[in-house]
Amino acid sequence: MQDNKKSSQKSGFDFRSITKTKGFSAFTAALLAIALGLIFGLIVMTLANPSKAMAGFRYVLVGGFSRFGDVLYFATPILMTGLAVGFAFKMGLFNIGASGQYTMGMFFALYVGFMVELPAGLHWIVAILAGMIGGMIWGFIPGIFKALLNVNEVITSIMFNYIGMYLVDMWVQGNATMYIASKSRTNYLPSTVQIPSLGVQGSNVNLGIIFAILIAVTLFIVLQKTTFGYELKATGYNKYAADYAGMKGKRNVVVTMIIAGGLAGLGGAFAILAPSAIAGSSMTYEPINIIAANGFNGIAVALLGSSNPIGIIFSAIFISHIQRGGSLANLVGFKPEIIDVVIAVIIYFSAFAMIMNSALAKFVKSKFGKKVEMANANAEPTTTNKEAK
Amino acid sequence: MENYIVEMLNITKEFPGIIANDNITLNLKKGEVHALLGENGAGKSTLMSVLFGLYQAEKGEIRKNGEVVKINNPNDANALGIGMVHQHFKLVEIFTVLENIILGVEPNKMGFIEKKEAKKKVIELSEKYGLAINPDALIENISVGMQQRVEILKMLYRENEILIFDEPTAVLTPQEIKELLKIMRGFAEEGKSILFITHKLNEIMEVADRCTVLRKGKYIGTVDVKTTTKEELSRMMVGRDISFSVDKEISKPGEVVLSVNNITVASKLHKNNAVKGVTFDVRAGEIVCLAGIEGNGQTEFVAALTGLEKMTEGSIRLCGKDITKSSIRERSISGMSHIPEDRHKHGLVLEYSLEENMVLQRYWESKFQNKGFIKFDAVREYSEGLIKQFDVRSGQGPITVVRSMSGGNQQKAIIAREIDKKHELLVAVQPTRGLDVGAIEYIHKQLVATRDAGKGVLLVSLELEEVMNVSDRILVMYEGEIVGELDPKTTTVQELGLYMSGAKRNTVKETNHAG
Structure with a gap:
């Protein structure tokens, strides 16, 4: 048994060692949550419209594949807000203010788009960076409140969702260059500030999704490989031990919130700077006093992805996928709201997915793995496994 | 054939991945203090939890006065006269001492609690056994030692005759420990039977009649405390010789x-x-x-x-x-x-x-x-x-x-x-x-x-x-x-x-x- 383990670690592949990792259990938990959520969704659809349920459900499941470009396009902002929530959560902070940071980032990007003239190749890049800075500012404020005055970040960031949204609406409406009062939306952005499209026919998918995925991978590396990630996770797991080890908890809280805000701000920038498939137009913002839903969807994405940046990539794409499928279910007469119900159920299940996961693990163990586990447990006092290199 | 009040025969209790109790037998005589000794994780608390009905054993049986009994929960244990003082007290912090003692067995008239009678009984018990308490004090305001006395009174109030103490001395001062050991001895002389979980050998030598030793979930043996030594007990407990005195030279303090x-x-x-x-x-x-x-x-x-x-x-x-x-x-x-x-x-x-x-x-x-x-x-x-x-x-x-x-x-x-x-x-x-x-x-x-x-x-x-x-x-x-x-x-x-x-x-x- 022990020899087995050693050699497998050397060769680098062993199914058992994979199934034991935390990432794997989070992954199975998410799959289980999704499966249960989908079954529940099917039941809801059957209750709503029995004769069309299967057709509608098929759209939900596979409809997204026919519009993969759109799936990626709509995944971009929620991937970013998901990272904003998940990254802060790694430190034990519940950044519920992704919406405000997202809106702020969007405004900063809009401002650069309308009010600053720059060469074509540079304009959209500067606008994206401006969006990031806008989000950073909106993340910094709850962070500094938390660090210096120990004000709960949930409360401040909820408040800053409202403050941010109303401020932006006010600024937009007060700016004649940006705002067309008769259409109660912003003007079309100049094409120089739109992010280059990836050229998928009939879709707005653009470089933003590439950036978002690269950012997620970068965050993964930061969390796994750097001393900053080490401190951040240590603080999230046990802030007393982090204090004891001399980590600068307050500084790290502020830095984490700035990064999280910047991520959500980038999400806002990616959303508003996306190119439009219709020539001469662009994305627009409507200042109608509603908090950006993409911020809250980020919480769902982060939860489903277990706050793991790589997991968040997939959960964002998945949620976008069933959202697209859901809007297609419209074709057979289902309201898109039904999809929101299904997504809500998936999130609901993923919230206690870990419990289900351990129950499942118990079941599997009792069926197959009893002897193995027993040997492991008993090996504890006698083996130190020194060679596990 | 000896007369045992409680017999736990061939008890086996498994948890996922570990056998906490492997074929353990423990016999408790009436009127004795019986110590249960073992390292951390040896299975002492598990065994007592089986007796108290918190866990059910997979194998083995429990007998009270020779008859096989089934203990499915602490209420069953209570009905058989088994009481337990847990290592971490199970008290309601914002209730008074009296309320905690009668918790679960409140004397009542048409649903209204009859505190007067209960209080009388509690005070009687506390005087009889020298367990000084203030029945009206809130648990959160009293010392750990007094909280423990409340736990003991809880057992006495329920007229338990088999008393389990799970590492009771860990939280006490030397004087309090002495007092507690005396009280335990008193219970035994009165005919109550005591199970005393500990890993402190001195206390066993001082108070116990017999001692059962567990190691890594297995039964090692039961010895008569009078005829054994600390060294013998510790060898049984850890499986090797342990030195109690710390070997060290005289210190040479520097700067x-x-x-x-x-x-x-x-x-x-x-x-x-x-x-x-x-x-x-x-x-x-x-x-x-x-x-x-x-x-x-x-x-x-x-x-x-x-x-x-x-x-x-x-x-x-x-x-x-x-x-x-x-x-x-x-x-x-x-x-x-x-x-x-x-x-x-x-x-x-x-x-x-x-x-x-x-x-x-x-x-x-x-x-x-x-x-x-x-x-x-x-x-x-x-x-x-x-x-x-x-x-x-x-x-x-x-x-x-x-x-x-x-x-x-x-x-x-x-x-x-x-x-x-x-x-x-x-x-x-x-x-x-x-x-x-x-x-x-x-x-x-x-x-x-x-x-x-x-x-x-x-x-x-x-x-x-x-x-x-x-x-x-x-x-x-x-x-x-x-x-x-x-x-x-x-x-x-x-x-x-x-x-x-x-x-x-x-x-x-x-x-x-x-x-």
Whole structure:
């Protein structure tokens, strides 16, 4: 048994060692949550419209594949807000203010788009960076409140969702260059500030999704490989031990919130700077006093992805996928709201997915793995496994 | 054929991945104090939980007065006259003593509680057995010792005749322990049967009639306490010889390593200061022990010393350098190592692997990181070295998640980390709390080795035996002050106890020049 383990670690592949990792259990938990959520969704659809349920459900499941470009396009902002929530959560902070940071980032990007003239190749890049800075500012404020005055970040960031949204609406409406009062939306952005499209026919998918995925991978590396990630996770797991080890908890809280805000701000920038498939137009913002839903969807994405940046990539794409499928279910007469119900159920299940996961693990163990586990447990006092290199 | 009141025959209880009780038999005679001895994780508490109905055994049977009984829950146990004082008391903090005692068996008339009668009965019981309590006090306001008396009264109120005590002395002062052992003896003489779970051999020798020893879930044997010795018992418990006295040479104190002057710390619980002008020195090559009963300011003092909390007054010098205002990291770099009181709260990140915990104080050193990226190879190599050197046992070596390790090995990991780190002063706060004799012996050896390597050691301990055996100098702390300095070679446990309980104090120079 022990020899087995050693050699497998050397060769680098062993199914058992994979199934034991935390990432794997989070992954199975998410799959289980999704499966249960989908079954529940099917039941809801059957209750709503029995004769069309299967057709509608098929759209939900596979409809997204026919519009993969759109799936990626709509995944971009929620991937970013998901990272904003998940990254802060790694430190034990519940950044519920992704919406405000997202809106702020969007405004900063809009401002650069309308009010600053720059060469074509540079304009959209500067606008994206401006969006990031806008989000950073909106993340910094709850962070500094938390660090210096120990004000709960949930409360401040909820408040800053409202403050941010109303401020932006006010600024937009007060700016004649940006705002067309008769259409109660912003003007079309100049094409120089739109992010280059990836050229998928009939879709707005653009470089933003590439950036978002690269950012997620970068965050993964930061969390796994750097001393900053080490401190951040240590603080999230046990802030007393982090204090004891001399980590600068307050500084790290502020830095984490700035990064999280910047991520959500980038999400806002990616959303508003996306190119439009219709020539001469662009994305627009409507200042109608509603908090950006993409911020809250980020919480769902982060939860489903277990706050793991790589997991968040997939959960964002998945949620976008069933959202697209859901809007297609419209074709057979289902309201898109039904999809929101299904997504809500998936999130609901993923919230206690870990419990289900351990129950499942118990079941599997009792069926197959009893002897193995027993040997492991008993090996504890006698083996130190020194060679596990 | 002997007459047993309770027989637990061939009990086997499994948990996922581990057999907690493997074919264990325990027979309890009427009117005896029966000790149940074993290391941490030997299965003592599991066995008692089976008897008390908290767990159901997979195999084996329980007999009461020769008849097979089925105990499915604590109510069944209660109906059979079995009561238990848990290690962590099961009391409702915001209820009064009386309300806690009658909880679950409230005498009532048409749904209204009849407290008067209950109170009379409780007072009678408390007088009869010398268990002083105030029935109207709130649990949250009374001392741990009194809370334990409430737990005992709970059993007596329910007229239990089989009383289980799960490590009852861990939270008590020496005087209180003595009192409790006397009370237990009294119960036995009255015909009640006592099961006494412990890993303190002295208490067994003092109070028990017979002793059953468990080791790693297996039954080792039952011995008559009169005909056995401490050494014999400990050999049965750990499977090898254990030395009780700590082998050490006479200390050769060198230069002053730590010098604290007039340290004052505000309390978080009340308006008074938790630490009041504490002044003392620790020299290189000596173990200074800060003794005292829990809650007399030791925790707050250590927090101020190590930088976890701010102090309101005073100064600290470490190796001649003023560190009064230094951060935790700066203190650590200046040569302070700290084995914290609560290893789960402060000492470890339980979700991290063993190797990640091994570098918790040092991950930022250039040895372990390059431009902000952790050198995982170096971390692995370093922690493997420590694991080998300090014999830290775990399921998967450096990649074991620390939460899955036993308490003793978690503590060993912390000790390895803190001792291997460059340091001149080791602050060890209750380093052996909750550990078994094997681990305690090991940790004491490490403390002495640290001293012999010319470091200063400040040991904060509640365990009298530890205080007497390990330290070179004892400072007793009572209500936030140092009330006495004692020499372990000339003082006695009784005298130490008097200082700890505030009954005696001397005005040594240490306390004089504090003001």
